[in-house]
Amino acid sequence: MKLTSKGRYAVMALVDLARFDSINPVSLRDISLRQGISLDYLEQIFSKLKKNEIVKSIRGTQGGYVLNKNPNDIKLTNIFHAVDEKVKTVQCKRESKRGCNGKATKCITHNLWDELETHINTFFENKSLDDLLKNKKETRV
Amino acid sequence: MKLTSKGRYAVMALVDLARFDSINPVSLRDISLRQGISLDYLEQIFSKLKKNEIVKSIRGTQGGYVLNKNPNDIKLTNIFHAVDEKVKTVQCKRESKRGCNGKATKCITHNLWDELETHINTFFENKSLDDLLKNKKETRV
């Protein structure tokens, strides 16, 4: 069970963006430099964030990205959904009438994994970008 | 973020084992057939479960595996640890004095991922094999 870089970077970038957003749009170049994330990779990520209306883009010189919503209304769930970072604990297709073993009944651990998935998603639903901004200081090691 | 088959299978197999354990040792062949898991793969998994003293083996004809502890004392954490299914949300090395960006400070999202990791691990620490046995019925679809 691990978090992928895409999801981690998406959140990092958005926190960075939210911090500097106030006056001017923020360029991916700046985020790339500040957070140490590849610019090309960031572009892929922001393309998805834009499609999902989490950010707006402003082209041309002095352009960049701006949040498209109040930080309070951007939950981790929304971010992860946008970049296809999905939580998948069950093996079976959720809609399917069959279990992961191919039988007509769900397997003996299905309920457990389902519970786990809910447990994790709850965390993501309850965290907003705003919550992350409150914890502004980079923690000293 | 997804659960790997190794972790999922380990738990499935142990629940199956615990159900039939009462009188005789249970052969991997039986578990393989009942749960639809490759026998060769199960052998790898049980080798690890044995090293971690979660099961005992009995060789020869009529042999098989038996739980080595009370189902109540086998937590998901123990199972996952045994088969190297680890929860990893942070990018940086936990012991390291540096952040995932190579800087001397932890990155702006480090605390968040740390919190997430704790959140997930709590779930695993609180679930025992015994809890799973109570929910014996395979749920009808």
Place this chain on the structure above:
DNA sequence: ACATACCTGACTAAAATGGTCAAGTTTAGA
């Protein structure tokens, strides 16, 4: 005009995953 910055799609090296395969050793029971 031109530099800055967004935009798009194709491509790929490396790692992880989810196994298989082969060649054993041990032991109960006929």
Place this chain on the structure above:
DNA sequence: TCTAAACTTGACCATTTTAGTCAGGTATGT
């Protein structure tokens, strides 16, 4: 004693996923 069931070990491998890179664009403020 012989044999088949079942554990044991280690090597091997195909496929998929990840985490990017690369090579082109297009839009726009100055």
